[in-house]
Amino acid sequence: MSAERIATDVPARADIVVIGGGPAGLAAATEAARRGAAVVLLDEQPALGGQVYRAVEANRARGKTLDADYAEGGRLVDAFRASGALAIHEASVWLVEPDGTVGFSRAGAATLMKAERVIVATGAVERAMPIPGWTLPGVMTVGAAQILLKTAGLVPQGRVWIAGSGPLLRLYAVQALAAGGQLAGIIDTTPPGNRRAALRHMGGAMGALGELRKGLAWTQAIRQAGVPWITGAHDLRAEADDDGALGTISFTADGARRSEPADTLLLHNGVVPNVQITRALDIEHDWNQTQRAFRPRCDAWGSTSVPAVMIAGDGAGIVGAAASAIAGRLAALESLRALGRLDQAARDDAAAPLRRALARALAIRPFLDALFAPSPEYLVPAGETIVCRCEEVTASALRQAVSLGCLGPNQLKSFTRCGMGPCQGRICGLTVAEVIASARGASVADVGYYRLRFPIKPLTLGELAAVHAPADPTAPR
Amino acid sequence: MSDTSRDKVTEAGVAVIGGGMVGSALAYGLAKRGANVVLLDEGDIAYRAARGNFGLVWTQSKGDGMPAYAAWSLASAAAWPDFAEAMASAAGRSIGYEQRGGLVFCVGDAERDQRAAQLRRLHNQRDDAAPVATMLDRKALHDLMPRTPLGPQVVAASYAPGDGHVNPLYLLRGLHAAIRRHGGRHAPGAAVTQIVPTGGGFTLTRADGAMLRADRIVIAAGVATTRLAAMVDIAAPVRPQRGQIMVTERLAPLLPLPASALRQSAEGSVMIGVSVEEVGLDTGTTVKELARMAARALTVLPVLAEARMTRAWGALRPMTPDGFPAYAQSSTYPGAFVATCHSGVTLAAIHAEALAPAILAGRLPDGFEPFHPRRFDVRTAA
Amino acid sequence: MFARPHSDTPHLTITVDGQPVGAREGDSVAAALLAAGVVAMRSTPVSQSKRGPYCMMGVCFDCLMIIDGVPSRQACMVSVRDGMRIERQRGPRPLEVDTEDSP
Numbered sequence: 009m010s011a012e013r014i015a016t017d018v019p020a021r022a023d024i025v026v027i028g029g030g031p032a033g034l035a036a037a038t039e040a041a042r043r044g045a046a047v048v049l050l051d052e053q054p055a056l057g058g059q060v061y062r063a064v065e066a067n068r069a070r071g072k073t074l075d076a077d078y079a080e081g082g083r084l085v086d087a088f089r090a091s092g093a094l095a096i097h098e099a100s101v102w103l104v105e106p107d108g109t110v111g112f113s114r115a116g117a118a119t120l121m122k123a124e125r126v127i128v129a130t131g132a133v134e135r136a137m138p139i140p141g142w143t144l145p146g147v148m149t150v151g152a153a154q155i156l157l158k159t160a161g162l163v164p165q166g167r168v169w170i171a172g173s174g175p176l177l178r179l180y181a182v183q184a185l186a187a188g189g190q191l192a193g194i195i196d197t198t199p200p201g202n203r204r205a206a207l208r209h210m211g212g213a214m215g216a217l218g219e220l221r222k223g224l225a226w227t228q229a230i231r232q233a234g235v236p237w238i239t240g241a242h243d244l245r246a247e248a249d250d251d252g253a254l255g256t257i258s259f260t261a262d263g264a265r266r267s268e269p270a271d272t273l274l275l276h277n278g279v280v281p282n283v284q285i286t287r288a289l290d291i292e293h294d295w296n297q298t299q300r301a302f303r304p305r306c307d308a309w310g311s312t313s314v315p316a317v318m319i320a321g322d323g324a325g326i327v328g329a330a331a332s333a334i335a336g337r338l339a340a341l342e343s344l345r346a347l348g349r350l351d352q353a354a355r356d357d358a359a360a361p362l363r364r365a366l367a368r369a370l371a372i373r374p375f376l377d378a379l380f381a382p383s384p385e386y387l388v389p390a391g392e393t394i395v396c397r398c399e400e401v402t403a404s405a406l407r408q409a410v411s412l413g414c415l416g417p418n419q420l421k422s423f424t425r426c427g428m429g430p431c432q433g434r435i436c437g438l439t440v441a442e443v444i445a446s447a448r449g450a451s452v453a454d455v456g457y458y459r460l461r462f463p464i465k466p467l468t469l470g471e472l473a474a475v476h477a478p479a480d481p482t483a484p485r
Numbered sequence: 486m487s488d489t490s491r492d493k494v495t496e497a498g499v500a501v502i503g504g505g506m507v508g509s510a511l512a513y514g515l516a517k518r519g520a521n522v523v524l525l526d527e528g529d530i531a532y533r534a535a536r537g538n539f540g541l542v543w544t545q546s547k548g549d550g551m552p553a554y555a556a557w558s559l560a561s562a563a564a565w566p567d568f569a570e571a572m573a574s575a576a577g578r579s580i581g582y583e584q585r586g587g588l589v590f591c592v593g594d595a596e597r598d599q600r601a602a603q604l605r606r607l608h609n610q611r612d613d614a615a616p617v618a619t620m621l622d623r624k625a626l627h628d629l630m631p632r633t634p635l636g637p638q639v640v641a642a643s644y645a646p647g648d649g650h651v652n653p654l655y656l657l658r659g660l661h662a663a664i665r666r667h668g669g670r671h672a673p674g675a676a677v678t679q680i681v682p683t684g685g686g687f688t689l690t691r692a693d694g695a696m697l698r699a700d701r702i703v704i705a706a707g708v709a710t711t712r713l714a715a716m717v718d719i720a721a722p723v724r725p726q727r728g729q730i731m732v733t734e735r736l737a738p739l740l741p742l743p744a745s746a747l748r749q750s751a752e753g754s755v756m757i758g759v760s761v762e763e764v765g766l767d768t769g770t771t772v773k774e775l776a777r778m779a780a781r782a783l784t785v786l787p788v789l790a791e792a793r794m795t796r797a798w799g800a801l802r803p804m805t806p807d808g809f810p811a812y813a814q815s816s817t818y819p820g821a822f823v824a825t826c827h828s829g830v831t832l833a834a835i836h837a838e839a840l841a842p843a844i845l846a847g848r849l850p851d852g853f854e855p856f857h858p859r860r861f862d863v864r865t866a867a
Numbered sequence: 868m869f870a871r872p873h874s875d876t877p878h879l880t881i882t883v884d885g886q887p888v889g890a891r892e893g894d895s896v897a898a899a900l901l902a903a904g905v906v907a908m909r910s911t912p913v914s915q916s917k918r919g920p921y922c923m924m925g926v927c928f929d930c931l932m933i934i935d936g937v938p939s940r941q942a943c944m945v946s947v948r949d950g951m952r953i954e955r956q957r958g959p960r961p962l963e964v965d966t967e968d969s970p
Contacts, residue, residue, distance in 0.1 A: 052925055054946050059924055066893055098944075103772060111772065120772075133926050143929075145907040145919030152923035153869075155943075160891065160898035162869035188872060252917040253907055271868045397921070397929060400913045412661055413673040416529025422536045422654040425752070430734050430795050430928040430939075435921075456529060462770045462797050466734065469757075469779045470790030476776030734939060735912040735959040753912060753959040788962040793939055 018096060018119055022048040024343055025110050025123035026093075027101055027285065030058020031329045032321025033129030034084045036336035036343075041093035043344055048121065049088075050099040050112055056085045058131055059151065060329045062158040074158070074183050077329070084333060102463035104128070104285050108316040111475065118471035125316055125343040129336060130282045132322035135301070135382065136435050137172055137277035138389040141246030143397050146254030150276035154180045163189030167269055169257055171195035171244055172276035174380045178226040180274075185233045192268065193236035195259055199383045200240055206379035215371035242385055246273050277386050280438060281323050287460035289314050295453035298377045299326055300387065301438060302457055308363075309342035310335060318343060326377075331369040334362050387439070388446045395443065396436040398429020403443055410447040417441055417458045430466055433458045497523040497670075499844070500689055500699035502677045502713060505535040506653070506829025507836060508705035509660035514841025516669030523697070524664055525675040525689070532766065534707050535829060537730060537800020538653035539758045540750070541743055542831050543587060545618035545645035549603060551809045552610045553855040558828065559617065561835035562647050568834035569651065572659030575666055580655040581751035587648025588626075588744040589618075590639050590785050597641040604643055618645035630741055636787045642744070650743035652750060653830050660833070677706070680716040682818040687717075701820045703844060707803040708766070710825045714858075717821035721811050721858040725801035726827075727762040729774050733792040740786065747782055755792060757782045768799040802827035811858040812840070814849055822849075823858070869901050877902075881951040890947040897923060897930045897942035900953070908932050908942055912959035931956050938962075 026037045029051030041047040057064040061081025073079045088095070096114065103111030108123040134151045141147065150170060156162040157180075164184050169192050170177055181191060213220055230237065241261040249255025258267040283293060286304035291312045293302040303325040310318040320339040321332030341358050344350040350358075389395060389403045401424045414420040417427065417440050426440055427433035433440075437458050445452040463472075501512040504526025512524040527533075544562045548555025562584075569582035591597040601620050608616045621644045626635065629644070661671050679690040680702065689697045704713045707723070714721040735753035743749075746758040760774045775797055783790055803825050805811050810826030822844050826832060843850045871877070877889030881896070883905055890899035897920045900908065907917040908930050920930040923943045930942040935952050938960040942953070 052944065063893065105772075133924075134922065143916065143918060143921075145917050148919075148921050148923070152920060152943075155923040156869055156898050156901060160894045160902060161872055161875050162898060162902055163872065164868070165870035166868040168868065251907070253919070397927065398913075400911065400916070409658075412658065412665075413526065413671045414529075415673050418529050418536075419673075423658045425654075428796065430793070430931070431926065432795060434926045459530065462772065462775070463794060466793035466795045468791055468793050469733070469783060472772075472776050472794060473780040473783050473790070474776075475772060476780045737959045737961045739962060791937065791962060792960075 018121065019046075019048065019094070020121060022046050022121060022123045023347055024048075024125045024127060024340070025050060025108070025121060026127045026129055027104070027110070028058060028129035028131055028321070028323075029053060029056045029095065030060060030129060030131045030321065030332065031081070031084060032131065032323070032332040032336035033058065033127070034088045034336070035333040036127045036129060036320050036340040037093040038084070038088045038091040039337040039340035040344060041091035043349060045344060045347065045349060047091075047093035048123070049093055049095045050101055050110065051095060051097055052100055054097050056088065056095060057081050059155065061085070062155055067158065072161070080329075100465045100467070101285070102465045102467045104289060104317065104464065106289060106314045106316060113467050113471050116468070116471065118467065118475050120475060123316070124347055125318065127310070127336070127339050127343060128285050128317060128319045128323055129321045130285060130323045131332070132279040132326055133282045133434065135277040135280045136439050137275040137386050138393050138395055138403070138439055139244050139246060139275070139386065140393050141248065141254070142275065143394055144246050144248050144252070144254045146271060147246050147273045147275065150177050150180045150274045153274050154183065157183060157187060161187070163187045164272065165190055166271040167192045168272040168274065169193055169195060169268065169270050170274045170276070171197060171241070171257075172386075173198040173382065174276050174278045175223065175376060176279070177276045178223065178230065181235065182226045182229050185229065185235070191235045192270070193238060194230065195241045195244060196237060196239045197241055197244065197383050197386060198239070198380060202379050202381050205381070206375050209375040209378050213372045213375035215368060219372045242383075246270070277382055278380055279322065279326055281325060283323070283457075284432070284434065284460060284464050286312070286319060286323070287457065288462060288464055289317060291317070293457065295451070296325060298381065300382055300452075301326070308338070310339035311342060327370060327373065331366055334366045334369060337362055338366075387442045389439065389443070395439050396426040396429065398431050399425040399427075401426040406440065406443045407447050410444055414444070415448070416444060416456050420444060421458065427458055432466070433460065495697055497521055497697060497699045499523075499701045499703065500525060500687070500697060501703045501705060502689070503704070503706035503709075504661075504671070504673070505533055505705065505707050506538065506657065506833055507707075507824050507826060508703065509535075509657060509664065510829070510833040510836040511703055511705060511824060511841050511844065512669055513660050513663045513667070514837035515845055516664050516667035517837070518842060518845055520845055522664065522669040523699070524669065524671045525677055525691070525697075526671060526673045527676045528674045532708050532725065532768065532801045534800050534802055534827065535653060535657050537728065537798055538830055539728075539730060539746075539756060540650050540653040540748065540830060541587065541745070542582070542584065542649045542651055543828070544647055544831070545587065545589065545643055546603065546607070546745070547828065547831070548809075549607055550807070551855060553852060554809045555607065555611060555617075557810070557835060558831055559647070560839070561832045562649075564834035564838050565649070568837060571663065572656055575663035576655055576659035577662070578655065579751065580659050581652035582649065583651075583751070584647065584649030586644055586646040586742050587650070588642040588644055588742050590744055590747070591641045591643070592638045592784050594640060600641070600643050617647070618643045620644075633740055634786065634788055636784050638784050648743070650748050651830060656830065656833065677713065680713060680821075682717060682821070685820070687818075687821065701822070701844070703822045703824060705824045707825065708801050710803060710823060714823045717815040718817035719813050719815050719821070719823050719858065720862060721813065721823050721825060722806055722861050723803045723811070723825050724763075725766055726804040727764050727767060727799045728759040728802055729762070729770050729778065729797060729799045730756060730758045731775055731778065731794045731797035732756045733789070733794050736792055739788070744785075746778070747785060755789065766801065768801060770797045770799050805858065806861050810856055812849055812853055812856040813858055820847070868904065871902050879947055879949040881947055881949075881953055883953045884955055892947075894947045895923075895943050896932065896934060896945045896947055896951070896953060899947050900942065907955070909956040910958055915958055931960070
């Protein structure tokens with residue numbers, strides 16, 4: 009428990025600490041640093057880009073650009089590199105205090121850094137898609153497969169099935185096929201009624217014709233490649249082979265039960281804001297019924313009830329990469345104003361064109377939200393389906409705890425250990441709230457969410473103890 | 486069955502206010518003996534000391550300055566094995582109870598000497614036989630736990646063979662299930678805001694506006710006890726005292742016996758406690774305090790440095806001014822009882838098996854005078 | 868299953884439970900193993916059931932492995948280095964316990 013647990017090569021203070029190296033974080037850091045602020049960007053990954061632009065620089069160097077949208081990430085990274093902001097990679101943030109103190113670990117060394125402002129740009133995570141057998145090795149998310157494609161150039165091969173709903177599912181299929189991958193089929197769980205609901209938002213989406221065309225082109229490309237596309241599927245299950253890994257999938261479509269051999273099953277059920285930091289700060293969260301997710305309460309700049317903390321990008325509600333980058337710049341402008349680096353008029357002048365661009369980027373959102381509204385079947389799993397992957401707690405165990413008087417996720421956690429494992433409720437949080445709400449006949453908004461606490465990410469006791477007294481951490485009180 | 490807004494209890498023989506460790510154990514003991522019981526619990530977010538409990542069933546160190554409390558704790562520990570069996574049966578699963586002895590580690594000679602002196606004091610205030618705890622030197626500790634790699638600064642520990650530990654969350658779950666099994670009712674989301682003595686009984690108003698009439702009431706509401714007890718003319722000073730606790734990922738077996746502020750649960754996670762802070766109703770955590778606790782734990786077990794901590798929380802102990810339990814029946818309004826303590830796990834067995842029958846009989850047990858909160862009354866004490 | 872395009876020949880070597888596996892610079896440990904056909908990477912401390920990577924972005928903690936002797940590391944978050952020693956983590960993680968401790 010010696011000095012190596014305290015990092016020495018990072019500054020102890022910064023004007024602005026940005027957490028997350030995706031579009032919102034890159035744009036926020038760039039905007040603030042260009043205008044003279046001392047900015048540190050903390051990112052968990054080994055390279056800039058976040059999930060949407062994962063490994064964008066490495067791929068560009070290899071001459072691999074997936075598509076024009078992905079190439080945009082390269083421009084964001086270039087601008088960041090030229091801005092003077094400092095990026096710290098492989099930094100696992102485990103603390104954000106209301107006063108702007110940020111604690112993180114890197115290679116086993118813990119650091120506390122003090123910022124005047126913290127911009128949380130931790131983006132989105134994929135919504136859980138709990139089906140029977142989803143914990144088997146070989147069942148992954150579509151996002152996971154896309155990360156494999158971007159970071160390691162891996163393409164799907166053999167009997168790889170995709171199941172679920174959402175734009176990412178289509179985008180990945182197109183990217184994987186273009187890279188030479190094989191897909192056994194796509195099992196589309198989008199509820200058939202969504203299409204009609206989405207048409208009501210068509211008017212707004214016309215402002216984003218390019219986006220609409222892109223979606224249609226994806227669908228066309230998948231069909232042209234001859235990949236079977238099964239719609240209206242339900243009761244999807246993954247079953248184990250003799251080795252305890254995925255061997256078969258089964259589902260019901262067109263009234264018939266089908267069973268197919270499978271090496272890999274890729275699930276996708278949309279994306280939701282990553283709320284671990286904003287929850288730990290006790291910022292109020294509001295339930296968004298359309299996106300079926302909680303999002304932290306913030307104003308149009310990203311300011312929250314905690315003055316030193318702002319939010320930008322998908323973490324404040326799903327908006328997509330282009331809108332996230334704009335939101336990052338807006339949060340940076342307001343941070344600079346709060347720090348006295350920019351007067352209000354200058355902030356508003358700089359923000360005006362950004363707000364117009366943001367409105368354009370958001371035009372398609374109501375259409376997408378309606379078209380890909382998640383199927384209730386995969387929001388509220390039945391029977392012995394595991395909900396909490398870490399502690400292996402099933403949906404029926406949760407329902408039993410509700411019948412014993414658990415009104416919300418926090419009591420339920422203590423009755424069942426649900427959400428107590430290393431992922432700290434990241435995967436099961438929304439499913440737990442949905443299951444309780446459905447069992448109680450209450451709204452998810454009333455049921456609420458886990459109260460999250462320090463640490464935001466697990467850290468070793470050695471790292472934690474070193475923060476206490478680097479000189480002599482073994483001294484008793 | 487569960488009480489919801491659609492299905493409200495309006496009459497009860499005994500209403501127990503507070504669904505934590507004390508209230509639940511009493512409601513179980515009452516229901517088991519045939520009382521018509523309703524347990525009035527709060528909602529999902531409450532100042533639940535029961536949820537933040539460290540889970541020790543502990544007798545060593547208890548009652549320094551109040552022999553009655555030491556005896557009461559020992560009696561409860563003795564009742565625990567049978568009680569644990571009943572709880573496991575009700576919960577339908579193990580509640581992680583083990584009674585293989587407990588330790589208080591001493592880091593350095595000064596701690597060892599202090600601890601030994603305290604044990605002597607505790608022993609001297611009891612007139613009966615065997616000491617509750619003895620001191621073990623490092624060699625004896627090693628013989629007791631040969632595979633536990635204690636840090637070099639650990640020179641000794643006190644050891645009480647009758648001490649043990651339990652998963653407090655499964656205990657609470659077992660209590661709630663057992664209350665139902667014996668015909669009692671559990672009403673979650675039913676915080677009580679007002680108590681009005683009426684015609685030999687009591688009318689309770691819930692936060693949601695619903696009313697309940699009960700012949701008898703037990704106030705076991707943790708940090709809310711003072712306010713509610715005043716409504717039946719009992720002065721029961723209780724303040725919140727924060728204890729922070731953290732817990733690691735599940736680890737392979739490492740520490741076979743529970744220790745004060747350090748225990749490995751049946752699931753494998755190591756719990757590290759526990760701070761003592763006067764911060765009002767703040768259930769937050771502080772890195773400073775947790776880092777200090779981690780450093781202390783690493784002194785005892787240096788290999789824990791590589792273990793990842795996954796959760797931390799602050800819980801509020803309901804503390805009386807002297808730290809001992811307070812039990813009383815209102816002399817103005819007989820039938821109204823108060824029960825509060827911060828050792829609800831250790832005392833759960835005796836609360837269910839001795840205090841509950843006394844409440845049912847309408848009279849606190851003999852020898853309970855030292856527990857009456859009038860000991861805090863400055864007018865009588867002066 | 869996943870495959871690398873033929874142009875991408877691995878040039879680093881890591882070991883998994885003692886068996887050599889090729890990897891490419893920039894791979895995470897989890898990606899390198901998946902490319903080599905290794906899908907199950909640990910068993911759970913709760914039921915000893917097998918698990919593999921699920922999210923690949925540090926969220927799910929299902930790819931915990933013993934990497935260069937350090938248990939419970941997220942294989943999707945650690946970049947490969949030549950010669951890295953990877954072991955599957957079975958059940959609850961061990962600590963580096965020195966049983967030679969003497970009183």
